[in-house]
Amino acid sequence: MxxxxxxxxxxxxxxxxxxxxGAVSIAFNHKPGLSEATRERIFTVARELGWAPNSSARSLSTRRPDTIGLALCRPARLLGLEPFYMDFISGIESVLAxxxxxxxxxxxxxxxxEIALQExxxxxRQVGGSILVDFHQDDPRIAPLTSLGIPAVAVGHPDLTGGIPSIWTDDAAAVAEAVRYLAALGHRRIARVGGPAGLGHSAIRERAFQDTLRALGLPPTTPVATGFAGEEGARATRSLLLRPERPTAIVYDNDIMAVAGxxxxxxxxxxxxxxxxxLAxxxxxxxxxxxxxxSAMSHDVHGFGAEVARELFDVIAGRPVRPRPVMTPSLTPRGSTASLRTAVS
Amino acid sequence: MxxxxxxxxxxxxxxxxxxxxGAVSIAFNHKPGLSEATRERIFTVARELGWAPNSSARSLSTRRPDTIGLALCRPARLLGLEPFYMDFISGIESVLAxxxxxxxxxxxxxxxxEIALQExxxxxRQVGGSILVDFHQDDPRIAPLTSLGIPAVAVGHPDLTGGIPSIWTDDAAAVAEAVRYLAALGHRRIARVGGPAGLGHSAIRERAFQDTLRALGLPPTTPVATGFAGEEGARATRSLLLRPERPTAIVYDNDIMAVAGxxxxxxxxxxxxxxxxxLAxxxxxxxxxxxxxxSAMSHDVHGFGAEVARELFDVIAGRPVRPRPVMTPSLTPRGSTASLRTAVS
Incomplete structure (x- = not known):
């Protein structure tokens, strides 16, 4: 620079x-008391000189920051492929709007x-606060961003987010429900196509999956980790269906991979x-x-994004917040799950 | 305010x-010459006082604006539903990154x-330039944003974008190719499930669709306008398939509606x-x-977004640009199109 x-x-x-x-101030605060011509002249001159009111100082003084930051550590190509993030962002935008x-x-x-960017x-003062997502085990963002003091909300389980105000979905409970449901339908060979192994919530889901199989006395299955893309879901499904002991039920970590399956x-x-x-x-x-x-483990992703944005405004305003899960994803049975027929049991 | x-x-x-x-300036421009302790003290004091360098003035002086604006006039709920925008945004982000x-x-x-927001x-000086999308016939944004002088790139046919540097896909040519292909397969009752009638590119596609039917001597069909959501595509398809003279081929305005169909x-x-x-x-x-x-009319939506972002940087830098179409969507035949069997002809 x-x-x-x-x-x-x-x-x-x-x-x-x-x-x-005073007149310049009135114009830039969109207050009454100036003719349109004067107002326009002020804007024109300010533009020509490259002057603007210090909107960050103004935001601070009014405690109404008008910009929220979100950094995503995902390849650009993949971002467009998964419905989750656009739904989540649309929920954030609904509250911002x-x-x-x-x-x-x-x-x-x-x-x-991301750490350098948030700093x-x-x-x-480009943002009034930030939303942090995709927490890893021992996430390196926690220490520097906490000491920076940026108002933030972490999307992730408190085990992962190190004291940053957080909101999460109770993935362990939802995975247990999914597995128990499929077991109740008579399935014994249940597989899971998961997200990247490094992501905290993938690890939480995988652990809950294997724990529930064990609790039910069902055989453990080799995890299949993917990058969430449909084509990876297709490859994983093909490989599972070619196993000598092929599964009779598969749980996917998102819905595009289930469509591919x-x-x-x-x-x-x-x-x-x-x-x-x-099960998507x-x-x-x-x-x-x-x-x-x-059939899917359903949750309101749009509402989740909205809730995260509302929480961030609370954090920015200094209102008390408490870490909390939003509604746990719940089972919505549709046409893709059924009790196991004798023919293949 | x-x-x-x-x-x-x-x-x-x-x-x-x-x-x-000078030391404050050095710290905020991330230049060498200060101890880490001094640097940190400056940042802490600046934060406590609510001071920040005027990044907009800096951007102007260096002609490297670091923020690009995009306003979308779509309901938040719908934004998450359509792959197009997330793909397009991911393309923009790839160039921005x-x-x-x-x-x-x-x-x-x-x-x-949107006009008030862009102003x-x-x-x-929150943005160095903006990307304008979803042009309507006689779009009300053209006059005020042109006189504002904001560097902008319009995504839309020059017939719609009133002299703002524009990039578009040649939808008329693509629609004609789609209809001619289906006609070559023997289809005579071809229907179209389109986007909102008010959008300029929907109107261009519908006109090209009816023109091509006429040129081929095929009967005109009543247009079905939707809001691009899958469920609207499902309803439109159901209604088309219940018509006494049901179509044997349907062209959709996006892919989520084709999946629904x-x-x-x-x-x-x-x-x-x-x-x-x-045909999606x-x-x-x-x-x-x-x-x-x-089967689909394919184009590289991610690449389209990237091209728009590159063009906007050219506009901001004052480099000459010329309005141009990106690659015309072309036919990718897959399993959902075939020549008409005698059974239903």
Whole structure:
């Protein structure tokens, strides 16, 4: 970066526009008392001089920061593929829109890059606070961002988020419900197609999955980790269906991979749900559009995003917040799950 | 809004931190020459006083604005449902990430709200430029944003974007290719499930659709307009398949509606592609995950977003740009289209 330009002051803007400093302030605060012509002249002069009111100082003084930060450490290509993040972001935006706020969105390629970015955003007052997502075990963001003092809400279980105010879905309980349901339908060979092994919530789900199998006296299954993309879900499903002891039920970590699994079953002539039950996660509209429709662990991802945004405004305003789970994903049975027929048991 | 707070100056920050103004400048420009302790003390004091360097003035002086604006006039709920925008945004982000820039994203409920927002963003130097999307016929944004002088790139045909540097896909040519292909397969009753009638590109596609039917001597069909959501695509498909003269081929305006159409055909016992051909638009990964896979008018939506972002950096830098179409969507035949069997002709 270069050195800051010579600072233009409000006084210079006022002089150039032939008005008082008060008039410039009135114009930029959209208050009554100026003719349209004067208002326009002030804006034009300010633009020409490159002057703007210090919106960050204003935000601070009014405690109404109008920008919220969100950094995503995902490859750009993958971001467009998964319904979860767009649903989540649309929920955040729904709360921001009510308050005339915007979301500052950045893709980063590492958590270290995110740390540097959050520091810059906060020092330069580009954001009033940030939403932190995709926590890892021993997440490196916790110490620097806590000491920075940036108002933040962490999306993740408190075991992962190190004291940053957090909101999460109780994934362990939801996984246990999913497995118990499939077991109640008579399934004994239940597999799971999970997200990246390094992500905290993937690890929580995998542990709950194996724990529940064990508690039910069912055989453990080799985990299949993916990057959440549909094509990886297809590959994982194909490989599971080619195992000598092929599973009769598969739980997926999102819904696009379950849609892909349904396609693979059709391609391989395995009838869903007669021979194979499939259970999706997140439950975007995709699950209701396939035939058969997809059973899913449903939660309101849009509402989750909205809740996170509301919590962040509480943190920014200094209102007390308590870490809490939002509603636990619950089972929505549809056409892709059924009790195990004798033919394949 | 309230009146601006008393402005804190760099001099006061320097005094409070016990350093020179130059040292504050060095710290905030991340230049060498200060101990870590001094650097940290400056940041702490600046934060406590609510002071930040005027990053907008700096951006102007260096001509490297680090934030790009995008306002979307879509209901928050719908935003999460359609692959197109997340793919498009991920393409924008891929170019922004290379340049350490962020996207300022806001949902608005009307074009008037967008106009006020773009004016505020530009006046307060919150963005270095904006991407404008979803042009309507006689779009009300053109005049005020042109006179504002904000660097902008319009995503839309020049007939709609009134002289703002624009990039678009040649939808008319793509629609003509889609209809001609289905006609070549022997289809004579071809229907179209389109986007909102008010959107410029919906109107362009509908006109091209009817023109091509006429040129081929095929009967015109009553247009079905939707809001792009899968469930609307399902309803539209059901209603088309219940018509006395039911179509043997349907062209959809996006891919989520085509996925929904495939589900409705299965639900109604209409075999795809034997009795009904379906052709999707945009071609996200969804089209390759269904069974049968969906034929689609494909284009690189991610690349389209990237191209728009690159063009905006050219506009901001004052480099010459020329309005141009990106690659025209082209036909990718898959399992959902086939020549018309005699049984239903």
């Amino acid at each position: 270069s050195a800051p330009a010579q600072r233009i002051t409000i006084k210079e803007v006022a002089a150039a526009a032939g008005v008082s400093k 009510e308050r005339s706020c915007s979301l500052l969105l950045r893709l980063v390629s590492s958590l270290d890059e 810059a955003w906060w020092r330069e 349904l396609g693979v079953a059709a391609e391989m002539g395995v009838t869903v749900p007669d021979e194979l039950s499939l 996660w997140d439950d975007s509209q995709l699950c209701r559009l396939t035939h058969p429709t997809l | 309230s009146a601006p707070a008393q402005r804190i100056t760099i001099k006061e920050v320097a005094a409070a931190a016990g350093v020179s103004k 290379e340049r350490s820039c962020s996207l300022l994203l806001r949902l608005v409920s009307s074009l008037d709200e 505020a963003w530009w006046r307060e 495939l589900g409705v055909a299965a639900e109604m016992g209409v075999t795809v592609p034997d009795e009904l051909s379906l 638009w945009d071609d996200s990964q969804l089209c390759r995950l269904t069974h049968p896979t969906l």
